[in-house]
Amino acid sequence: MTIMIQPSIADARNCVYETIDSRAVELRQLDRYIHNNPEPAYEEVIAHNTLSTFLEKEGFEVKRHAYGVDTSFEAEFGSGGRLVVYCAEYDCLPGIGHACGHNLIATASMAAFVGLARTLKKLRVPGRVRILGTPAEEGGGGKVKLINAGAFKDDISAAIMSHPIAAHSYEAPYTGMAGFKLIASYKFRVEFFGKGAHAAGEPWNGINALDAAVTAYNSISMLRQSIHPDERIHGVIEAGGTVPNVIPDYTRMNWYIRSPTLARASLLVVKAKACFQAAADATSCKLNYIPYVEDMEHIGEKVILKQDTPGSISSDMGNVSYEVPSFHGVFAIPAPLDVTGHHPSFAAAAGTDKAHGAAIQCAKGMSMLGWRVLTDDKIAESARKDFDSKDS
Structure with missing residues (x-):
């Protein structure tokens, strides 16, 4: 009888990092193109086509216009085991472009998905990973439409995404937050x-x-x-x-x-x-x-575990968190001291190389989070327990 040996965290990290780093040029081009072609809610035709084409070139079968939403897409890899979903946002704010940095969200989620998919394949580990394009976060309730259309009806162990935020929002040496509370x-x-x-x-x-x-x-x-x-x-x-x-x-x-x-x-x-x-x-x-309808620290990032009081902002990722166990973190990007999101200067900041670098660092952590959910029973069961005991 053959004894299957579970790959180590170090094995997974090495594979994730190598996969993402080897696509540095393509990911930067992807990020820049979406940033330079901002599209508002439900009009993200360029982003939809660009992201779908990127996945197809990576060898994934893509469902374009997924769940009856013209600018949504979906791709999946793996078999057996648990299922992790990465949510990708890519709409802009009308008139001021990517002033919430959704080009970075899309880039981070795409990189995390590819990193985890290739790692599952190379290390021959059971489990499924999915990327879901979620348009119209800025006032359009895109994820609500996807929920109603059945996008989260499967037995999903975790839905994952992260959002950029101005670096001056945190005291040094922190560069992000895992438990980002929204309202x-x-x-x-x-x-x-x-x-x-x-x-x-x-x-x-x-x-x-x-x-x-x-x-x-x-x-x-x-x-x-x-x-x-x-x-x-x-x-x-x-x-x-x-x-x-x-x-x-x-x-x-x-x-x-x-x-x-x-x-x-x-x-x-x-x-x-x-x-x-x-x-x-x-x-x-x-x-x-x-x-309307621990891994980050390994790559030199200092992340706050959780936020004690909710911020005064919202996201339709919150609707997803009522359907399946969900993670919504944030990562810091350099921005002027008097600027936060929904400002033209934040849109400019979201297009810089440093912001892209922060998104890629976050992607590595998100990819490893997905790995842990798929391979660590304790983490998956704890997430499900927290979800089942959530209050309103």
């Missing part, structure tokens, strides 16, 4: 329907939808003084009329409502919707809602 987020649009009329000649015949939007905005502003310090409500008027002498018959607002837990966020949504309904009632407008 729950509801995102939806609010429409008010009124009746157009000449604003000077017959205003009494009109129903002003802009008045409803302004009333709603002011009501939410007053609501903010009574919410918790760790909660956020913020919105904009996307459509507010055309010309001053015509009473607007239609307005549309875009709102984000955030709180540390889903339960608290749900209560805050109830309060916010009361403001929207009151605005509609006060102006006689009709109302409608549009819902």
Whole structure:
């Protein structure tokens, strides 16, 4: 009888690092091309094709337009054992490019996937690794669409990704964080329907939808003084009329409502919707809602184990974490001291060689995390236990 000897962590590290390092030129080109061709939610055609082609050249069979989402893709390697999924984001912020560094997220996840897949093959270890293209994180709820389409219905042991953050967010010598706490987020649009009329000649015949939007905005502003310090409500008027002498018959607002837990966020949504309904009632407008759908230290990186208090930002990776055990870390990239994400200067920082280098370092750690989940029963079982005992 043949006795199978489990490869060591050192064996896996050497294979992961060698695989990723040997593709340094291709990965930098991939990163740069996505960064230089930013595309907003659900319009990531260039990124979708570029990432899919990269995987095909690596020998993987790619499902383009996966799960009925035009700019999603999926590829998988391996058999038997557990399943690990790497999530790749690649949409930009409208008008300011990759100001959240999603080009780096895509690069890190792709490198981690290839590194782990090649390691599983070389070391002949059972297990499956999948890369899933997850478009439209910036306000589009892409992962929610993928969840609803069945992308996370399999028995997945871990879904993994990491996000760049400004290096000055951490005190030296730390360059990242494993346990990055985000907050729950509801995102939806609010429409008010009124009746157009000449604003000077017959205003009494009109129903002003802009008045409803302004009333709603002011009501939410007053609501903010009574919410918790760790909660956020913020919105904009996307459509507010055309010309001053015509009473607007239609307005549309875009709102984000955030709180540390889903339960608290749900209560805050109830309060916010009361403001929207009151605005509609006060102006006689009709109302409608549009819902959105240890290894790092080995390569010289000092990573904070966990964040004690949640940040005031959100991600649809949180929706994934309600479906399967999930990991969402962060890695530091150099950025101006007065700049964090969602700023044009952060978009510029995300395109630098140093930022790419940080993403590649993170990819090696993510690849090794996937290896540990696939090969270490204790880690996989602990992740499942934490997932099963999660609160709201």
